[in-house]
C-alpha cells in the first residue's frame with residue numbers, strides 16, 4: 574500500500590475562503606507531492622477536484638484524505654498522460670461525474686538523477702513523454718472536450734533546473750524547457766486568434 578500524503582495542519586487563508594466555490598479542477602499527478610497539496614488548497618477554497626495518475630490505490634487513498642480534510646468532493650480516475658485513449662476516457666468520466674472542468678493542473682512528471690552518458694534512448698524518451706507530451710496531450714483533450722466552448726485555465730507545473738542547466742538532469746531539463754515554450758507559444762496563439 575502506498576504511503577499516504579499529509580494535509581496541511583492549521584491552514585491559513587490568504588484568499589477568500591469560497592473563492593472557487595462551484596469550480597472543478599482536473600489535477601494530473603494530484604495523488605502525491607506538490608500536486609496533492611495544490612489539490613488540497615484548491616479544495617479548501619471551495620473547488621471540487623478530479624485527481625488522475627497511474628496508481629488507483631494511491632489515488633483512492635489521497636482522494637479520501639483530501640475529502641476528509643476539506644469537505645469537498647474529489648474523484649480519483651486512473652490514466653497515463655502518455656496514452657491519449659486513456660486521457661479521453663478519463664476526461665469523459667470527469668465531465669460525466671462533475672459536469673464541468675474549470676482548471677487544468679498539468680503536474681504529472683517523471684524524473685530520476687542520471688548522468689547524460691548513462692541515459693538510454695528509452696530513458697530520455699520516457700521523461701519527455703510524461704512531462705512534455707503529457708502536458709500537451711491532456712491540455713488538448715480538456716480543451717477539445719470543454720475549454721473550447723466554455724473557457725478555462727491551464728496551469729503547467731515546470732521547474733527551474735532547466736534555466737541555467739543542472740547536472741544529472743538532461744532529460745528533465747529538456748522536458749521542462751519544452752513545457753515552458755509550449756505555454757509561451759500557446760499563449761501567443763490564443764491571443765492572436
Ligand SMILES: CC/C=C\C/C=C\C/C=C\C/C=C\C/C=C\C/C=C\C=C\C(=O)SCCNC(=O)CCNC(=O)[C@H](O)C(C)(C)COP(=O)(O)OP(=O)(O)OC[C@H]1O[C@@H](n2cnc3c(N)ncnc32)[C@H](O)[C@@H]1OP(=O)(O)O
Nearest residue numbers: 682683684685686687691693694695696699732734739745
Ligand atoms: C527526481 C529526483 C530524485 C531524487 C532527488 C534526490 C536528491 C536531490 C539531489 C540533488 C538535486 C539535483 C537535481 C534536482 C532534481 C530534481 C528536482 C527538480 C525537478 C523535479 C522534477 C520532478 O519531476 S520530481 C517528480 C519525480 N517523480 C517521479 O518521477 C514519479 C514517477 N516516476 C516514474 O514513474 C519512474 O521513475 C519513471 C520516470 C522512470 C517512469 O516510469 P516507467 O514509465 O515505468 O518507466 P521505466 O520502464 O521504469 O523506465 C523507462 C526507462 O528509463 C530508465 N530509467 C529509469 N530510472 C532510471 C535511472 N534512475 N537512471 C537511468 N535510467 C533510468 C529505464 O531503465 C528505462 O529505460 P530502458 O532503456 O532500460 O528501457
Ligand SMILES: NC(=O)C1=CN([C@@H]2O[C@H](COP(=O)(O)OP(=O)(O)OC[C@H]3O[C@@H](n4cnc5c(N)ncnc54)[C@H](OP(=O)(O)O)[C@@H]3O)[C@@H](O)[C@H]2O)C=CC1
Nearest residue numbers: 602605606607626627628652653654680681682730731732
Ligand atoms: N519535487 C521537486 O523538487 C520539484 C518538482 N517539480 C515539479 O512538480 C510536480 C510534482 O512533483 P513532485 O511532487 O515532486 O512529484 P511526485 O512524484 O509526487 O508526483 C508526480 C506524480 O505524477 C504522476 N505520474 C507520473 N507519471 C505519470 C503518467 N505517465 N501518467 C499519469 N500520472 C503520472 C505520479 O503518479 P503515478 O506514479 O501513480 O502515475 C505522481 O503522482 C512535477 O511536475 C515536478 O516536475 C518542479 C520542481 C522541483
